Amino acid sequence: RPGEAGRHAERLRTIGRHAAAILANSHDTAERTRAHLRRAGLAPPPVAVGHLGVEPAFGPAGPSVTPDRPTFLVCGTIEPRKNHLLLLHLWRALAERLGPETPRLVLVGRRGWEAENIVDLLDRCEAIRPHVVEVSGLSTHGLAALMRGATALLMPSFTEGYGIPIVEAAASGLPVVASDIPVHREIGASFCDFLDPLDGPGWARAVTTLAEPGSAARAVLAERLLGYRSPGWPEHFDAVSPLLDSL
Known part of the structure; x- marks a missing residue:
């Protein structure tokens, strides 16, 4: 601010x-x-x-949301350092190419500060409107249920102090693709896939691959979480x- x-x-x-x-x-x-x-x-x-x-609500067992299509989560206040803009541009390109088959992107978190260009896309881009959902005020148990049913967590932040959604997702059995920054390596080296936060084509490939029916890439990421202790x-x-x- x-x-x-x-x-x-x-x-x-x-x-x-x-x-x-x-x-x-x-x-x-x-x-x-x-x-x-x-x-x-x-x-x-x-x-x-x-x-x-990590709160006890996060774990592989428990209520689960069952999406009607591949669904990706990004968690955190909508602000520039979280790099939502990369994902929104990616989703616009996916929507133009895939139409109704576009995966869903769920933004979990309230709108923050210095985010006018992000908010402009959310409010005015018709292409992403059917495929991008904002969720604010979600309870801990609601987020855990969403994580159990989603396809993957996307964490493309430029910087973080910790990155707790990564370990919450891992505790819930949700595969994680995260930006290659030191703290993400610190907490998620054993299970995350890492990408440069500026590598738009790389993030596009990751989303497309993970959204495929019976995705082998997703199965590999999910296998890394077996035995994970948060x-x-x-x-x-x-x-x-x-x-x-x-x-």
């Missing part, structure tokens, strides 16, 4: 001057924070990393409690 960059810079200066400790949600976030503070001439305090836990809150607190106890 306007002015937020300056406010956040001040938050980080305050952390650097006064914090006794930092709890980070990923190693990538921790390293970026340390580097930022050092560049600002501040000595970083001790840091503990605790991956965020991060839990007990493990989170095991990771951060020693630092807290030492203060």
Whole structure:
């Protein structure tokens, strides 16, 4: 939002001057924070990393939505860093080529800031209207049911602090295609397919391949999730409690 960059810079200066400790949600976030503070001439305090836990509602067993066609999810506030624009342009091209056979794209999340070009496509592009659905205010259990029945999660973000939809999807047995950024590698290296967030043709190929009936590519991604154990809150607190106890 306007002015937020300056406010956040001040938050980080305050952390650097006064914090006794930092709890980070990923190693990538921790390293970026340390580097930022050092560049600002501040000595970083001790840091503990605790991956965020996945709620028990997410799992392969439970209610499931049954879509009438291949359905892809993208989760998160609609804002530029999430790279919705790439997917909307992709869906417009698919709609022009496939017509009624176009897969469905479900955007789970509210509209955010600095997203006028994304909102313009959502509101004014007739080609994608029958194939792109916005869902805001979805409950945890509703999202879990949607994940159990969908084709794949698409996570093309340019940057993330953690990327919790990735581990929620994995816990639900939903294949994941994610942008090739460090934090996604950190949490999803064992099961994600990774693509450059600017590789439009690559994302188009991935969606088309995964949407095929009996998709072999989707079966490979689903097989990677067998035996996956998502991060839990007990493990989170095991990771951060020693630092807290030492203060």
